Amino acid sequence: MPNLLFRGLSHTSITLSLVLLSACSEAPAQSMSGTPTTAPTTSPSVTAVAASDSAQTPQPALTFAEWRTLLRSDAIAAGISDTLFDRAFAGVTPNPDVIRLDGSQPEFTRPVWEYLDGAVSPARVNQGRRLMAQERVALDRIEQHYAVNRETLVAIWGMESNFGGNIGSYNVVRSLATLAYEGRRQAFWRSQLLAVLQILQHGDTDPEHLVGSWAGAMGQTQFMPTTYNDHAVDFDGDGRRDVWRSSTDALASAAQYLNASGWQMDQPWGFEVRLPGDFDYALADPENRRTLSQWQALGLKPVNSTAAQLPGDSLATLLLPAGHKGPAFLLMNNFRSILRYNNSTSYALAIGLLSDSLRGDAGVQGKWPVGERQLGRQERIELQQLLTQKGFEPGKADGIIGANTRKAVRAFQQQQQQPADGYPSVELLQELRRF
Structure with a gap:
């Protein structure tokens, strides 16, 4: 999900995010999502928020009914219709499952190579290729308008919601009301809740069909409400920004977000490299940015010959997702754009590798240290x-x-x-x- 820290994730995607954050690496961009305990599913954005906040859940000073009354006044003052508010909150009570999920901390992390096996599975690659062909006309238009590669968009689509097959089933108003009332980071969740009411006021969907992850991430590309308000687009021309039912709107909205995050159509996300035997591994630091020419002078060689044709003055950082015993990757600016969508290095690496596979490229050539156990x-x-x-x-x-x-x-x-x-x-x- 877009790096709105927690667009609204399913429980799996949040757990996944937490795992990725701890198991893999530190993202050089902003904050979004973490480590996998299960195969990747939806939006890891919310994960980053949950993962980064270890504060104790505050005890509400008001009853939920009193809190809702105050929220109603604020919402009406912000331009929300009183009728809409009452309709959206009809029968809404705090959801204890949401509080439980918000406070969950996975004990063990999955190795990055297991996460990538699930993220870039043959079944997902094959389905992505079929859908890329099926959506060719819409993707042609989106690619031309936003200058974002279709393979990356389809990879995000697959990772976030299994190509629209798993957009979440939680009532978004109820989930966000629960978090804003008694969760951690209540101001953040309250801003998301008010943004949801704005979405309803705009008429893009209705309260009865507003579903998402337990943390409020919505649609086929799992946008948090404020991210939706900033970046969702009506690209199919039906008058609604429908990221739930319209794959065209969902893909175009993701493209708009990446475009605003600095995506460069003529550059890859990064590429695998081989390191010389005497390499100084301390250079694999996200703050250490060097030109491709400088990396080459240090003895790094691209695994894929097409990477050698990139401009030598392009900047890149070195990633060792499994340490010196595993594969190495040079990461370019587009990797940072993916991190703004979801601030998990493992997630961004999965998007990059999945997009490569959709394009027909070979997978990772380096060997993973598959016999090593991850720290709990x-x-x-x-x-x-x-x-x-x-x-x-x-x-x-x-x-x-x-x-x-x-x-x-x-x-x-x-x-x-x-x-x-x-x-x-x-x-x-x-x-x-x-x-």
């Missing part, structure tokens, strides 16, 4: 605590492996004269315990 959440917290005790400053011990934790891991690895890839492995945790 308590182990990740322990790793952060041990790094702090030893003076490496990883930040808060919250079990989320972010940029600060990776920098601390690199510093420890360098001190131990190990490959400084910043990857939090079981082996590294055991070394810290002995240190």
Whole structure:
């Protein structure tokens, strides 16, 4: 889902996001989604919000009825029809399942290679190719108008909602009202709820058909309400921005979002590379941007020969999603645009690889360290605590492996004269315990 931090995800996509955030890498753009415990499904955007917020859920000072009355006054003052408000809130009560999902913290993370196996499965690639041919006329128009590659749009469509097959079944008004009333980040959820009322006021859909993920992500490309208001478009010309039932509107809306995020039609998202034997793995830092010519001078060689034809002054960062034992990728500006859609590096990598597969390119050529176990959440917290005790400053011990934790891991690895890839492995945790 668009990097509206949590457009509205299904439970699977949020769990997935949390997993990706901790298991994979730190995104160089904004914030959206995380780690997979199950195969990827819908919008990971909401995930980022849930993953980044570890505050305790505040206890409501008002009853839900009192809170709703105050919200009604604010909504009417903001131009929402009183009749519409009453219709949208008819029979709405807090949903305990939403609060439970908002507070869930997966204990174990899936390895990135397992996540990518599900994201870029042969079945998904084959279905995506069929739909790309089926939607060819609409995609021609969208590509021409927004200058965003069709393969990327279809990849997002597949990842976010299984090509429209799983847009969520939660009542969006009820979910957002629950979160705004007693969830974490109540101001954020209240803004999403008011945005939903604006969508209803606009007439794009009606309260009875306004469904989405438990966190409010909506439609075939899983937009959060404020993102919808900013970027959803009526591209099929029926007078409604219908991302629920119109694949044309959904794909064009995703294209509009990526276009606004700086998408460059003439560049790839990135590409796989081979590293020289004496490579300094500490250079695999999202803040270390170099030109392709500079990376080439360091001995990096593209796996795909077409990548060698890119302009040498193009900037890229190096990603080692499984550390120095796994494949390596150079990431270009379009990768950052995908991260703005969903701030999970694993999600963005999946979109890039899925789009490549839809185009007919070969998959990842490097070998994944499939025999390695991923750290559980308590182990990740322990790793952060041990790094702090030893003076490496990883930040808060919250079990989320972010940029600060990776920098601390690199510093420890360098001190131990190990490959400084910043990857939090079981082996590294055991070394810290002995240190």
